[in-house]
Amino acid sequence: MYKIFVNPKDLTLYVDENKSLLECLTENDLYIKSSCGGHANCTDCVIKIQDGTDNVNEPTFAETQLLGNVFHITKERLACQCFVKGEITVDISNHDKASDEQRRQNKSKKVSSSIRLRKKSEVDEIINERKEKALKKRESRDEATWEKHWEKDPSSRPKKLGGGMRPKKIKEIPEYSDKKEDQE
Numbered sequence: 001m002y003k004i005f006v007n008p009k010d011l012t013l014y015v016d017e018n019k020s021l022l023e024c025l026t027e028n029d030l031y032i033k034s035s036c037g038g039h040a041n042c043t044d045c046v047i048k049i050q051d052g053t054d055n056v057n058e059p060t061f062a063e064t065q066l067l068g069n070v071f072h073i074t075k076e077r078l079a080c081q082c083f084v085k086g087e088i089t090v091d092i093s094n095h096d097k098a099s100d101e102q103r104r105q106n107k108s109k110k111v112s113s114s115i116r117l118r119k120k121s122e123v124d125e126i127i128n129e130r131k132e133k134a135l136k137k138r139e140s141r142d143e144a145t146w147e148k149h150w151e152k153d154p155s156s157r158p159k160k161l162g163g164g165m166r167p168k169k170i171k172e173i174p175e176y177s178d179k180k181e182d183q184e
């Protein structure tokens with residue numbers, strides 16, 4: 001068991017070296033935000049080791065993938081990946097349950113206010129309006145279009161260009177064939 005000081009709560013706890021800091025803190029009724037359940041996926045459980053940085057395990061591979069290799073500069077660790085092996089002071093000031101809940105409520109309020117339920121009659125009206133618009137658009141396009149204009153006026157039918165035919169066989173030139181025989 002190792003002694004840890006928790007700031008800004010001014011608490012002293014004794015934690016088990018085989019348990020992660022996240023487990024130890026939550027077991028002692030301290031709120032640490034976590035969405036992945038301690039599987040090093042969310043980075044919500046970030047805490048700061050204020051003192052005793054040598055008394056915690058080296059950052060795990062999963063942790064460095066998320067936070068980068070900057071622990072010695074930022075002193076930030078994922079609580080779920082951090083195991084204590086000596087006395088430390090930890091700062092959990094960015095984990096405030098009340099403000100997190102408030103933020104969550106605001107989010108759900110925003111979503112619910114942005115969803116507007118329409119009555120069936122309103123929906124039908126909108127559908128009819130759209131259909132009318134589409135019909136008008138199609139009609140105007142039919143008048144203006146130049147596509148297949150020969151169907152409207154057969155005299156303006158485009159000429160056939162004679163494509164897709166086999167090339168004619170080239171006739172042999174008599175003079176040329178005589179010269180060829182002389183050479184042989």
Ligand code: FES
Pocket residue numbers: 033034035036037038039040041042043044045078079080081
């Ligand atoms: S709890 Fe999600 S990364 Fe630690």
